[in-house]
Structures are given as structure tokens and as C-alpha cells.
Amino acid sequence: MHHYETIIVEKQPNKVTTVTLNRPEKLNTFNLTLAKELNEILWTLNDDAETRVIVIKGAGKAFCAGIDVSDFFGKSTTEYREWIDWMEKPLVTISRIAKPVIAQVHGVAAANGCGLVAACDLAIASDDARMGLTAINVGLNCVGPVVAVRRSLGRKRALEMLLFGELISSKDALDMGLINRVVPRESLDEETQQWAARLAEKSPLAVYVAKTGFYTAEDMDYYRAFDYMNEIFARLCSTEDAQEGVRAFLEKRKPEWKER
Secondary structure, three states, X not given: OOOOOOEEEEEOOOOEEEEEEOOHHHOOXXXXXXXXXXXXXXXXXXXXXXXXXXXXXXXXXXXEOOEOHHHOOOOOHHHHHHHHHHHHHHHHHHHHOOOOEEEEEOOEEEOHHHHHHHHOOEEEEEOOOEEEOHHHHHOOOOOOHHHHHHHHOXXXXXXXXXXXXXXXXXXXXXXXXXXXXXXOHHHHHHHHHHHHHHHHOOOHHHXXXXXXXXXXXXXXXXXXXXXXXXXXXXXXXXXXXXXXXXXXXXXXXXXXXXXX
16 A cells, blocks of 8 residues: 555554544645545555455544635636535545445544544544534535535534534534544544444445445335345345354354455
């Protein structure tokens, strides 16, 4: 894996790989390089046999404070469109890859950073973290990130975040369903790794089918979703991993999974 300019990639022996956004002096804001490198590493790790779970975190005092607007000015509409497409691409890629992605949030997750938290499959945050769709405060808006946020929240909550642009506490984010759990700041690293390691112990094939099935069925109508899920479940049942998992359960032993 080659050297990256704006991210740090660390593989653990338990098949958890951590990707650290590494622009701490800029609060890990997205520029074109970071967006492209994050997108590239997500696809690379999706094909990596030594990775079963991906953790995204931020270096320094923040998770991610959104998009770096230092190169905002002087673009045509077409250039703005291309620019913003790149900023949102990693958020979309998370839903397209098969491996689960966990956001490890500390400090501030604002604007596109908040969208990144929402786009990750799971999220764990420190008790002092704050999140918000803040772009409205500088005359822009977070209509890209709110797409991901809306999938986690109800309409009224999502619109309040979009229109007011206020930072909310991690406790409120938990209550609203934006994140999965809140832990003390000093144990965030440790608890995230333990949580990710537990997920990495599951059957890679079952996790693959679960995640890809979930995103595919999400936009189907109720009855088609059941039909689709039942079909992929039937296919999963006939695999070696499923047979091994049920057999191990009945024999009261730990299963030995095949690599996907």
C-alpha cells in the first residue's frame, strides 16, 4: 500500500484497519487530495483479505470540520459541480463497498464531516464530541451531507440540523440515532478497537451479504425488499460459512470462517 499525503493507514492483526484523516492543522477538512485518497483507500481495503472492518478517525483535536473552503473562489458552476462531487464521493463509496465502516468521532464533526459520520455504517463518539450541518452559517448549506444524515434521522430533526447549522452534543446525536454509542474521551480508541474487533470475528461472508443486502433493499418497496432479502438469505444458507456456523453452534464450539 503506497504512501498517502492526507491519510494514515494502520492494519491490526485482528483484521481491523484504521484510516486516520491526517490534516490536523486544518481540522482534517476535505480538500481534493483527502477526498480522492479516502475514496481510493476505501476501495483498496474492500479488496484486502487482511481487512474485515474499517475504522475512520481524525488526527489532532477534531474528527473533521467539513470542506476546506480556502480554494472555494473563482470556479464556474461546472467546476463547482466537479469539486463537490469529489467531496461527497467517499460518503457514497462507504455504502457501495461490502466491508463495514465505523466512524470514531472526537472533537468536532461539522458539515461534510458530519455527513461522513452519517454515511459510515456505524459510529462511536467521545462524550465531548459535537456534530452539526454548519454550512448554513457561512451562506452555504449541507444539502449533500444531509442526504446521509436523513437516512439516520427523521425529517424534522434533519431539517433542523440543515437549517439552523448548530452543533449538537454526542448525547443528543445518540438520542437522535445519528450515532450508535458514546464513550468517555480517554477510552475512545480502546473501545472503538474492541467494538471493531468483535465485528471482525463474524463470518466475513455473512457480513458482506448483510451490508450489501441492507443498502440494496433500503430503497425497495416493502414487499420487494422481503422477496430480495429472502432470496439472498437462501443463497447464504447454502454456503460453507453458514453450514459451519450452524454446525459450530450446535457443537458448542467457535466457528472457523472461510475468507470471503
